Amino acid sequence: MATLDSIKKNLLEQVADIHEIPTGAYSIRVNGKLFGKNDSENIAIVAKTDKQGIDIYVKPGTKNESLHIPVLLAQSGLKELVYNDFHIGEDSDITIVAGCGIHNGGKETSEHSGIHAFYLGKNARVRYIEKHYGEGDGNGKNVMNPTTVADLAEGAYMEMETAQIKGVDSTNRKTKATLADKATLIVREKIMTHGVQRAETHFEVDLNGVDCGTHVISRSVARDNSTQLFVSHVNGNNVCSGHTECDAIIMDGASVSAVPEIMANHPDASLIHEAAIGKIAGEQLIKLMTLGLTEKEAEEQIIGGFLK
Amino acid sequence: MLELQNVWFSAPAENGGKSEILKNISLKISERFVAITGPNGSGKSTLAKIVAGIITPTSGRVLLDGEDITELSVTERAKRGISFAFQQPVRFKGLTVKDLISLAAGEKLSVAAACAYLSEVGLCAKEYVNREINASLSGGELKRIEIAEILARATKLSIFDEPEAGIDLWSFNNLIKVFEKMHEKTHGSILIISHQERILNIADRVIMVKDGEIAADGTKEDVLPKLFGTMVGCRFTEGN
Numbered sequence: 001m002a003t004l005d006s007i008k009k010n011l012l013e014q015v016a017d018i019h020e021i022p023t024g025a026y027s028i029r030v031n032g033k034l035f036g037k038n039d040s041e042n043i044a045i046v047a048k049t050d051k052q053g054i055d056i057y058v059k060p061g062t063k064n065e066s067l068h069i070p071v072l073l074a075q076s077g078l079k080e081l082v083y084n085d086f087h088i089g090e091d092s093d094i095t096i097v098a099g100c101g102i103h104n105g106g107k108e109t110s111e112h113s114g115i116h117a118f119y120l121g122k123n124a125r126v127r128y129i130e131k132h133y134g135e136g137d138g139n140g141k142n143v144m145n146p147t148t149v150a151d152l153a154e155g156a157y158m159e160m161e162t163a164q165i166k167g168v169d170s171t172n173r174k175t176k177a178t179l180a181d182k183a184t185l186i187v188r189e190k191i192m193t194h195g196v197q198r199a200e201t202h203f204e205v206d207l208n209g210v211d212c213g214t215h216v217i218s219r220s221v222a223r224d225n226s227t228q229l230f231v232s233h234v235n236g237n238n239v240c241s242g243h244t245e246c247d248a249i250i251m252d253g254a255s256v257s258a259v260p261e262i263m264a265n266h267p268d269a270s271l272i273h274e275a276a277i278g279k280i281a282g283e284q285l286i287k288l289m290t291l292g293l294t295e296k297e298a299e300e301q302i303i304g305g306f307l308k
Numbered sequence: 309m310l311e312l313q314n315v316w317f318s319a320p321a322e323n324g325g326k327s328e329i330l331k332n333i334s335l336k337i338s339e340r341f342v343a344i345t346g347p348n349g350s351g352k353s354t355l356a357k358i359v360a361g362i363i364t365p366t367s368g369r370v371l372l373d374g375e376d377i378t379e380l381s382v383t384e385r386a387k388r389g390i391s392f393a394f395q396q397p398v399r400f401k402g403l404t405v406k407d408l409i410s411l412a413a414g415e416k417l418s419v420a421a422a423c424a425y426l427s428e429v430g431l432c433a434k435e436y437v438n439r440e441i442n443a444s445l446s447g448g449e450l451k452r453i454e455i456a457e458i459l460a461r462a463t464k465l466s467i468f469d470e471p472e473a474g475i476d477l478w479s480f481n482n483l484i485k486v487f488e489k490m491h492e493k494t495h496g497s498i499l500i501i502s503h504q505e506r507i508l509n510i511a512d513r514v515i516m517v518k519d520g521e522i523a524a525d526g527t528k529e530d531v532l533p534k535l536f537g538t539m540v541g542c543r544f545t546e547g548n
Contacts, residue, residue, distance in 0.1 A: 219401075219402075247401065281398075283394075283398050284398055284400060286362055286382060286398075287394065287397075287398040288411065289381070289382040289383045289386065290360060290362075290382055290386050290390075290391065290392045291386060291408075291411045291412050291457065291461065292383060292386040292387050292411075292414060292461075293383060293411065294383050295383070301403065301407075301411065302400065302402075302403070304402075305400055305401070305402030305403035305404075305407060306400075306401050306402040307402065308402045
């Protein structure tokens, strides 16, 4: 296999916390093409023939395996739409590390749109980690629009951790999930926007099964003149529990809108929504300054902790 | 040594005028344990915050070891060796107990090192070290964690604003031992704002502030009898 240059290695490290091609199952996409892939005994990766993307098949009963599927774009002006479907077998337990890194050194907009569909079998467990990162010294915009659709069968469990901390000019994340009996979906989203960046996230969770539940938790920091929109709809259609929370720190001339909505369509649906937007409390800054930190250092510690 | 020279502090009053919170306070503090006491609203906490740099005096000077620190920021005073434990500890989303104790110590502490400080204040360290400093912790737990931070800082002047408020019997009984240990380590001064008779009883010196002025200043044997006589009807209870 060809090797990655330093720019792409850095992107790989940023989005997947790895320095080299990973061991085990992986599929790495670079500049709009499949760069390399590897199956494991229990995880098969098959390139789609009708459109860009892959199908991933995890055998039932697969335990403690990981799958890396990072996407790296280092060519200014490249726009791609990729479809990845994950078929997670019953009783399996795996970690999936996804993510997209863009290095845009040109003037044109680079854009990656990924549509991920998850089909979790009965009692399957998935930890899905997705980081978005952008960089580049050109004026070209970095755009990422991920869509996640998750279908959780009875007893399935999915934990979704998404982070977008730096360098993405525009993002519109859409997540839609459907839960069967005793299924659980946990979403932890972390976003920080700078400059005039725009981040939108939309969640829609249908709690259809008996005793299913979800927590959709978003923490964000909006700096400079950036704007953010958080929208979530949790629909309790059975005996279920749902919680959606947006907690945002707003700074400078930024703007944040949070719209957490819950809808109970069953008398035994227990749903909670929370939203809080505010600047860093003065007393928090003072407290850390009494420990010897400067105001700037205190601010960074508070933000770093908040998004940790 | 801490010195306050002719410190005044005024704040806007409800009637549109000014309210004098502190009136011409002059003090020199070099003793091991110094307690500042007095009725609610007498200006004790304001005085402590002026020393830490959280509040700027309207006039007067604050000196630490002869250096005029009146114009220095909270950060600069902290770096010169002033620690401050808040009456109502601050909560943080995301920062853990270990994070805060590490920041206090000025270095990234190991779990074992952070646990050692927590054990000093009677917290079962393993249960706390990775917990967030958020609403899941009680006021008493936060107070103890705050004291652990001051232990980790080990500075020449440690200020505690009502350390007994909200803490349980264990904490109170051991608080004095913690103060003694702190002094052994730093050989500095510990300045405690308190209403608590048991804390006043361990002080080498008791300063009573009333209506923004020093009403009494001396050993506990000198001041406490006056205090009990003066504070009838004021808050002066055991354990709050």
